[in-house]
Structures are given as structure tokens and as C-alpha cells.
Amino acid sequence: MNTMQTLFDNMAQEQENYREWLLHQSPETILDHAYEYAVREDIMIAFADADFELDQAQVNALLTRRSPLQDILKDYLKLDSDISNTIREVTEERANTILQSYRETPVYLHTYATGQESLYHTSHELNIKCRNAIEQAISDNYQDNRLNTEEAVKEVADIYGYDRPLYVLAVTVRAHLWDGRFGRETKTWAQEAPTAEGGPDVERQYVIEKTHPGLVQMFTSRFREQAREKAAEQIAAIPLNAAAYQELKDGHPGKVAGILTGDYVMFYGEDARAAALALGTKVLNADVPGLGQTETTGSKLNWQSVLKKLMDHNIPVVLAKQDPESGVDSPYLVVKERDTPLPVEELAAQIYDLAAKAMPELTQGSDRDEQISLTTKCLREGDTMDFIYLLVDISNGENQELASQADQLLAQLPDPALLEKDEGYQEL
Known part of the structure; x- marks a missing residue:
């Protein structure tokens, strides 16, 4: 053509x-x-x-x-x-x-919302165009009972990149889970892929219907494979100060170390496998300068959301990045560090007991069990600012032992910034 x-x-x-x-x-x-x-x-x-x-x-x-x-x-x-x-x-x-x-333009997975109208409509229109482009690419490259998957994949990826076509393909497979022409591994992938908040009712308009499912399966397999290859190339190209990374790991034993770089929060080696389970990302093998062939994973979510997901899975973590003005050979500076979280009731009890020692006037005459119950309720609801201010005051006090305890509890509190809503589609 x-x-x-x-x-x-x-x-x-x-x-x-x-x-x-x-x-x-x-x-x-x-x-x-x-x-x-x-x-x-x-x-x-x-x-x-x-x-x-x-x-x-x-x-x-x-x-x-x-x-x-x-x-x-x-x-x-x-x-x-x-x-x-x-x-x-x-x-x-x-x-x-x-x-x-x-x-x-990111794949917009949320329902129509005030302030997001333009992104919602643009993403919807691009989903439709991407679906049509996949159908057309398969049609144009299918001759003599053979699909030129390389060329078909290239035509679509050259225009839409990888995130949106992967979303459309996952939607299509989810709509045909009964169809034996889609492989088991493909169906598992599709079921684990992100879905729109509206579910099938919203997504059915993006389903590829004009193309034989067997050809869609072939296209999907090669597209996913190429997406992983490109992702590995991107990861390998992300600069990493291997020596500084190892210093970060040595200085925070037992913690998963995430590096904030470019658009990604990156994890390497054993940390990649642990982080991938919490983040829902894929583990890839990449030739990382300074580390060699290494398992890697990365997330495009903001670091606050990454931290929250890891904490929700009881994974102790340290997130770090380089000073952008100091170059790629500079050390990694800790952005946030969290230990394995205490049970919320235990955290509430330790906050109350520390306040009773450091500022007895705040707890004098109060019922300990009642106050711990109220603190637990606030922590569960994410209402943490009063406790953050309290612990900061104690941390800045002259009693070093109590200040140290306050710092440890601060590291346990869920920062309100971690309650930000995740945005966008991610495949890594």
C-alpha cells in the first residue's frame, strides 16, 4: 500500500x-x-x-x-x-x-473529572486511533497467509510509542478471555495490566474487532517483546554511579534502594524483584554500566506513590537521587527512608508514650487507652500532621535519647504527600 x-x-x-x-x-x-x-x-x-x-x-x-x-x-x-x-x-x-x-500523551485511566476534561478526551480519541492503526497495520502487512509482524509493530510503535498500544491490546485480550486463539501467557498479562476505572463498559470501544484473533495474538506477542527490548535499552542508557549506588546500599542494609533518575524510580538486582511485586512492574535484564547484566525494574509513578506502594507491602526502603548540579559522578542523597512499618496500634502507643515522657503536660490527666485509640483512628485515616509536628518538636529538643526515638517514629508515619493519586499507565 x-x-x-x-x-x-x-x-x-x-x-x-x-x-x-x-x-x-x-x-x-x-x-x-x-x-x-x-x-x-x-x-x-x-x-x-x-x-x-x-x-x-x-x-x-x-x-x-x-x-x-x-x-x-x-x-x-x-x-x-x-x-x-x-x-x-x-x-x-x-x-x-x-x-x-x-x-x-499519557493513557488516561480515570473517569471523566473536572479539570481533566482535555486529557480525558484526548486520550479517548488516541485510544480509538491506536486501535484503528493496529487493525490497519496488521491488514497492510498480512500477505500470502503470513503476517510481517516486525513491520506491523514498527508502524504502530513509530506513531504511538508503546504504552497506548499495550493498553489497547490488553483491553482486546481481556474482552476475549474465552477465545483459545489467545495464549495463556497473553491472557495472564492482559488480566494483570492496568484497567480503566469504568471497566469493560468504558474499554469495549477500544477492543480490536476487525482483525482475526490469531493475528492479534501474533502482533501482541511481538509488540510486548519489542516493548521489553526497548525498555531494557532505555534502562541501560540511564546513568548510574555504580560506586555511589553500592555505598547507598552498604549504608542502608536490609532496605530496598530506589534511585530517582529522569522519568523513573529505578531498582536493581534483588531489590528489583522485591519492588516489582509491590509496584506491579516487570523485571528486565539490562546491561547496566558498572553493574553488568542486572535485573532491573522501574516505575514512572512519582516517588511518593512508589514509596507508599512499597510501604503497603511492608518493604523497608530508601529512595535517593543525585544533586543535578553535581553531575553523574556525585553521591546519592537520601530523599526518603522508611523502615518496615509497625502495626498501627503499636505506632499509636509509642507516639503516646513518647509524648508522655517528653511533654507530660500534653498527656496529664488523659486516659492512655482512649488516647491511643483516637491516635490509631487518625493514623488509619491519614490524619497525621498533628503527630508529625509533635515528633518534630521532640526531635529538636535537648534530650538526645527522646529525639532519637522521635526520629524513628517520624520515619514510620505515613506522610500526607504519600496519599497522592497515581496517574498514568506503566508497563515496566
Whole structure:
């Protein structure tokens, strides 16, 4: 299929529709649009040139637009008259802008919410386009009873990246769990993949229905494999000061160490396996500079959410990052450290008993069991600020023994920042 010709034909039809509309306007309106019409004609002439070529991803990106000619025109008209940008350059820039937007827009898994309308609608529209793109890529690359999975996967990944197609594929498999043409491992993966808050009622519109399930299975297997390969490449490219990382591990024995770097919170070796269970991520093997072939996992969630998930699984953790102004050879600075959490009732009792020692005037005349019960209720509900202020005051006091106890209890308290809501889809 000559997609460049298809793009040209679509734009030619768009121009013909514009011409028909213009011919039915008043003379004044026609004059107002004369320059615009002339530029549109110039764009079509440029596209008709045999030497005018775009790469496949750029062509496919423009084909997803309802009015590609109008899109290119808008960017072209923004140029000053003395700028020597050619129509080809403007077209490439426009296509690349579309591609960047498609790849960077996160998969929105939540229900429609005030303040998130734009992200909700954009993600919904891209899910539909991605579904159609997968169907088209499989159709275009299936000949003589053979699917060219490499090319089909490339066509989709070049436009949408990996997160959104993986979501659409998981939705499709979940809708066909009864179908034996999908493999057991694929079904297990799909059931573990993130789902929209609305569940099947929301997701059924993203299900691939026009393609044979056996071909979807083949495409899914190769797409997931390539996604893992690309993820491993990304992980290997993330800078790591191996010596400083080992110092961090040695200085915090028994704790899972997470490194905040770029878009990820990264874990390595045995820590990767422990973190992956809590975070729902995949463990990958990557050639990490300084560590060699190492099991790794990473999460795009904010560090507060990562910490909360690890704490919910009773995993002691230390999170650290480098000073961005000190370079990749600098040591790792601790951002947050948490021990294995105490049972909430025990934590409440220790807070009360410490307050009774350090500030007896606060507890004088109170019933210990009643106060511990109230403290437990507050901790369960995430109402921790009063206790944080109390422990900070004790930590800053002159009694070093009580200050040390306060620091240990502070490390146990769930910081209100950890209650932030997770956003986005993650595959690692």
C-alpha cells in the first residue's frame, strides 16, 4: 500500500472540497481567502513532486488527521515572509509535532473529572486511533497467509510509542478471555495490566474487532517483546554511579534502594524483584554500566506513590537521587527512608508514650487507652500532621535519647504527600 499516495489523495480531496466551498462564497470572502487558496495549491504542487518524500511514521501521523492539508497550512502561515523554510520542512515539522504529541500523551485511566476534561478526551480519541492503526497495520502487512509482524509493530510503535498500544491490546485480550486463539501467557498479562476505572463498559470501544484473533495474538506477542527490548535499552542508557549506588546500599542494609533518575524510580538486582511485586512492574535484564547484566525494574509513578506502594507491602526502603548540579559522578542523597512499618496500634502507643515522657503536660490527666485509640483512628485515616509536628518538636529538643526515638517514629508515619493519586499507565 502506497501510503504517500493515499495521503496525497486525501489532501487533494480536501483541497477540492475547499475549492467547492469557496466558489459558493461572496466575492469579498473569495478575495479574503485568495492567498490561503494559493498556498494550499503550492502545497499540493510540492507533494506532487516525485522527489517530495516523508518517512513512513510522518506519513502515518498525517494520515491520522482529519485535515492534513489544513494542518500544514496553519504551520506554513506562521512563518515570516523572509524565512526560507520550504513546504517540505514545514510538513516534516508538523508531522513530528503530531508524533511527539501522540507518544507523550499519557493513557488516561480515570473517569471523566473536572479539570481533566482535555486529557480525558484526548486520550479517548488516541485510544480509538491506536486501535484503528493496529487493525490497519496488521491488514497492510498480512500477505500470502503470513503476517510481517516486525513491520506491523514498527508502524504502530513509530506513531504511538508503546504504552497506548499495550493498553489497547490488553483491553482486546481481556474482552476475549474465552477465545483459545489467545495464549495463556497473553491472557495472564492482559488480566494483570492496568484497567480503566469504568471497566469493560468504558474499554469495549477500544477492543480490536476487525482483525482475526490469531493475528492479534501474533502482533501482541511481538509488540510486548519489542516493548521489553526497548525498555531494557532505555534502562541501560540511564546513568548510574555504580560506586555511589553500592555505598547507598552498604549504608542502608536490609532496605530496598530506589534511585530517582529522569522519568523513573529505578531498582536493581534483588531489590528489583522485591519492588516489582509491590509496584506491579516487570523485571528486565539490562546491561547496566558498572553493574553488568542486572535485573532491573522501574516505575514512572512519582516517588511518593512508589514509596507508599512499597510501604503497603511492608518493604523497608530508601529512595535517593543525585544533586543535578553535581553531575553523574556525585553521591546519592537520601530523599526518603522508611523502615518496615509497625502495626498501627503499636505506632499509636509509642507516639503516646513518647509524648508522655517528653511533654507530660500534653498527656496529664488523659486516659492512655482512649488516647491511643483516637491516635490509631487518625493514623488509619491519614490524619497525621498533628503527630508529625509533635515528633518534630521532640526531635529538636535537648534530650538526645527522646529525639532519637522521635526520629524513628517520624520515619514510620505515613506522610500526607504519600496519599497522592497515581496517574498514568506503566508497563515496566
